[in-house]
Amino acid sequence: MNLIGISINHRTSSLELREALHLNRDEIVSLIPRLKEQIFSEGVVISTCNRTEILGFPQTEGLGVNSIIGSLLQAKPIDGIKPEHFTRFFSCGAVKHLFSVASGIDSMVIGDSQILGQVKEAFEISEDLDFAGSISRRIFDTAIKVGKRSIKETTIGEGAVTVSYASVQVVEKIFANLEKKSALVIGAGESGELAAIHLRDKGVGKITISNRTIERAETLADKVHGEIVPFQFLKEHLHNFDIIISATSSNELIIHADEIKTAMKKRKGTPVVLMDIAVPRDIDPDVRKIDNVFYHDMDSLKIIVDQNMQKRKEQIPLVEKIVMEELVGFFNWYNTLDVVPTIKSIRSFFEEIRLDELEKIKNKVSDEDFTKIEDMTRRMVGRLLHNPTVKLRGFAESGANIKEVLTNTLILKELFNLDDFPTNGKSDSEENHNSEGNDEKK
């Protein structure tokens, strides 16, 4: 297989470089015609915040990965990029890499749930731009199957692996029905926003945002369909919330133990969860001594994240097994593609003999007899080739045991010396791919 590819990812380069090379949808759409024109007959461009990858089948032999890197840098010229920032993949290695990416085990956050959708979307762009063929379609279908199987058959995607999500996981261990709970998010920065979004996604009944800059609070409140509490009145409203997540950049404590004690009296002891995901801390850690107050800071939430990350790492061998199973399955199918050209070769071989013999008797018999002989020989060749053709086609359609397929095609090639005949090989690919596709439909 002549699939080749390059990847720049979290293992090979810094965040700055990855960010600089990130391609949005429009940029991918404008890069693909250039790749199609200069390098690949079919391929795909995957670009996320942690990786940019280009894979494809070169139009001509001898085209190296450097030309792919060249095209990418032409589309996105950046300084400081070096060849060693790219990993290169060939043939089976490229397919295996793609399967690993789709399964999430190659992601920076192992088991990342978004990558499968991103792989799918990348291939859809290729299909829209007529940059996808039957082999690449089969590769991506299998990659998506790998991703789905990994999620279904293992726990690679389970458990919170970010502090914001871990805080929501703790909240779920305290409250059963989040729809009836109200949450306050203090700080509208990146962490606060993430926490607010997680709370919204978990169906928390009411979300309120408080931030020193009221405009930012309003923006985030709009995003999560929440309300705002002016920062200066924050402490008067503490008792109204079951969940308080604080994520400001303040250097001093924002919530003190006495204020929580007062709030708890007003709440008549109903529990409250306080999540301090700020560094330095926003909430006085002494609040944890108060009954029915559940206080967690970055250190404690990090314990959950680390535990879940470890659990996901333990799932990698299981996912790798799925990758290998699907890789074997894919190559079993791929290798059966040899059958189609063999069928064509053997038919050409017999047809050539038939025409040659007909030519010899053409002038020795009447036109009427010649027509009869011509019909008879056509039927005879057809009947002679019927069984081997059906058998071989059957192997190709069912993706049968590769050893059996290879042995049979090899015997046929050897017996009839078919190597000298045309349509023998996958590199004249498009015609064969299409014929295989048609065969499958049959």
Place this chain on the structure above:
Amino acid sequence: MSQTITTLNVLLPLLYLTSFTVYLYDFFKEQKAVGNVNRIILFITIIVHVSYLLALTVEYDHPPITTKFEIFSIIACSIAFSYFILELLTDIRGTGAFIILFSVVFQVISSIFIGPNYKVPEVLRNRLLGLHVISALLGYSGIIISAVYGVLFWLLYRNLKENKFGLIFNRLPSLEILEKLSFYAAVIGFILLTLAIVIGIIWLPKAFPDFSYFDPKLTGTLFVWLVYGVGITSKWIANLYGKKFIIFSLIGFVVAIASLIVTNSLARTFHSFY
């Protein structure tokens, strides 16, 4: 029939042990493969147990409530049955091992010591007595289940307060759910205990000439009933939350156990049939 009873008597502890093991395995491993296996095994166990109790009733011509070990078997069955219903209603399966453990203990003791009992006082053949005893036992099963959920609540509460995120954190349902389960079990236990007391008060004076309202077993049960009554009423009226209600439940359980030990072992009562 007697051969069937002997076979079921041996089979039941094994079935409860199997149920307990599968629930425990599910608690520790949370394997998707376990699926409904634990629930199915428990269901089969309960069916076998009910058949066993029916067989005892038919063979000995009285409900199996005349000896401690017959009653132990009914307690094992009612705990398993109550838990099974609770699991069906809530679909919370992570706590089964903690409850089934009680069934295992009661049934193992019962199976070891139980013997044939053809001759019983005529009073024990009364249907009202059967209803009285069964509602009392189901009531106590509710109290046991409530206490188990109370302990689990307490464990998770401590784990959350002390930032321990191990097995308890990962496998138990939320505090709110544990509290609800404990509360519902206590309410069911309280209602059944009320029924047992009412039947007892109506029927006992007629059946026993030496009946006394100051009988230790009656006063002990009334005291347990009062503790739960106060706890449940406070929860409704004063919106008693989680930890405080759980304390009530655990105190109620301790009082119930103490009352059973005292009235069955130490005090003299007309209320003793064996």
